[in-house]
Amino acid sequence: MIARAAAVTGILALAGLTAGGSVAAQPNPTWIRVAVVQGDLEVFLQIHGQFTMRSLQTGQPVQEGRRLERTPVRAAANGLTLGKELLPVSGLRIEPTRDATITVNGSRLRGTLDIVRQADESLLVINHLALEDYLRGVLSKEAPDYWPEEALKAIAIAARTYAVYQRLTKSQKLFDVSATVMSQDYGGKTAEKHATSLAVEATAGWILTSHGKLFPTFYHSTCGGMTENGRAMGPTYDLPPLRGGIACRFCTASPFYAWRRRLTREDLAWALRKSAHGTVGAVQDLRVLTRTESGRVAQAAIVGSQRTVRLSGYDLRALFGFDRIRSPRFTVVPVEGGFVLDGHGWGHGVGMCQWGAAELAREGVLAPEILTFYYPETELVQLRDLEGRPIELLGGTS
Numbered sequence: 001m002i003a004r005a006a007a008v009t010g011i012l013a014l015a016g017l018t019a020g021g022s023v024a025a026q027p028n029p030t031w032i033r034v035a036v037v038q039g040d041l042e043v044f045l046q047i048h049g050q051f052t053m054r055s056l057q058t059g060q061p062v063q064e065g066r067r068l069e070r071t072p073v074r075a076a077a078n079g080l081t082l083g084k085e086l087l088p089v090s091g092l093r094i095e096p097t098r099d100a101t102i103t104v105n106g107s108r109l110r111g112t113l114d115i116v117r118q119a120d121e122s123l124l125v126i127n128h129l130a131l132e133d134y135l136r137g138v139l140s141k142e143a144p145d146y147w148p149e150e151a152l153k154a155i156a157i158a159a160r161t162y163a164v165y166q167r168l169t170k171s172q173k174l175f176d177v178s179a180t181v182m183s184q185d186y187g188g189k190t191a192e193k194h195a196t197s198l199a200v201e202a203t204a205g206w207i208l209t210s211h212g213k214l215f216p217t218f219y220h221s222t223c224g225g226m227t228e229n230g231r232a233m234g235p236t237y238d239l240p241p242l243r244g245g246i247a248c249r250f251c252t253a254s255p256f257y258a259w260r261r262r263l264t265r266e267d268l269a270w271a272l273r274k275s276a277h278g279t280v281g282a283v284q285d286l287r288v289l290t291r292t293e294s295g296r297v298a299q300a301a302i303v304g305s306q307r308t309v310r311l312s313g314y315d316l317r318a319l320f321g322f323d324r325i326r327s328p329r330f331t332v333v334p335v336e337g338g339f340v341l342d343g344h345g346w347g348h349g350v351g352m353c354q355w356g357a358a359e360l361a362r363e364g365v366l367a368p369e370i371l372t373f374y375y376p377e378t379e380l381v382q383l384r385d386l387e388g389r390p391i392e393l394l395g396g397t398s
């Protein structure tokens with residue numbers, strides 16, 4: 001525990017933050033910490049150009065160089081191994097010079113990198129970089145670069161706002177966002193594309209607030225006809241700009257607007273048996289019990305010969321995979337041997353519908369209007385205009 005507390009203090013000190021007070025000052029919203037690797041036993045590191053490696057605990061340099069060939073890094077009982085060399089540190093900060101590039105597991109990254117040994121001897125790798133650089137590596141993964149410019153700009157502003165919200169609510173943790181779709185997909189410099197980077201630059205610093213307060217600007221691929229209330233993501237997100245119920249007739253061109261998935265009775269029994277829900281015997285029925293106001297499945301029941309399991313639309317999707325049951329917006333049709341799910345949309349449905357945003361932009365609607373269409377009661381604000389005072393969160397801290 002002592003070692004761990006020391007590690008945290010070291011990281012905060014290096015990040016220029018104070019760890020002394022019970023409540024740290026609000027972190028600088030123009031930077032972000034992205035967990036690019038979590039829980040792996042080994043990562044491959046490569047550096048082109050001059051760099052310094054420091055101990056995360058003391059800040060002392062432990063290695064300097066002009067180039068590092070692709071080298072495995074692993075956690076050891078008494079430090080970290082870099083290739084065959086044992087470094088007696090539980091965390092490393094790698095600082096490249098301006099022209100140098102760090103590559104982790106094949107992805108080139110901007111900014112600096114922390115490699116931290118965790119208690120279970122797995123690795124946590126955190127990329128620290130400027131918010132705007134982070135967004136360049138996000139937007140190209142979250143939206144096709146051939147989409148209309150105004151749609152890309154709207155998504156860039158939503159992604160920026162979401163990132164700042166995460167940064168301000170995760171300040172007590174070691175990182176603000178992870179690099180997966182569970183926060184926002186991030187591919188680093190490797191993933192950057194010209195059109196999406198231009199949209200980030202064109203909207204630099206702009207975020208969305210509601211009555212001057214920050215909120216999490218959730219967005220999703222395709223709503224399938226109507227957006228969902230943020231309440232579906234948890235009681236914290238029952239907020240005016242996320243109230244949902246926006247009738248969206250703009251995402252019909254999405255390949256995910258309508259979908260169909262056949263599930264056999266055996267598929268259901270097997271998936272339950274493998275999950276924490278456990279066995280139900282032979283599956284007899286799959287029933288939707290309640291729906292949200294936007295028509296999405298709130299509660300469903302799987303009736304077995306031994307017992308019945310009730311689960312939320314989210315849990316049902318998690319059971320089979322979020323890309324297999326693309327949204328909770330579906331009806332169940334019993335067929336021979338199982339059930340057919342007739343569905344609409346991809347994603348949770350909260351906030352902005354990206355395919356809808358693309359169509360609105362094609363029809364000539366500008367980014368600010370696209371944003372206020374999907375997030376009512378909001379206004380655009382420049383991050384730099386918020387400097388010098390704490391940014392308030394809608395609904396308080398989560």
Ligand SMILES: [Zn+2]
Pocket residue numbers: 222223224225226248249250251353355356
């Ligand atoms: Zn839509």
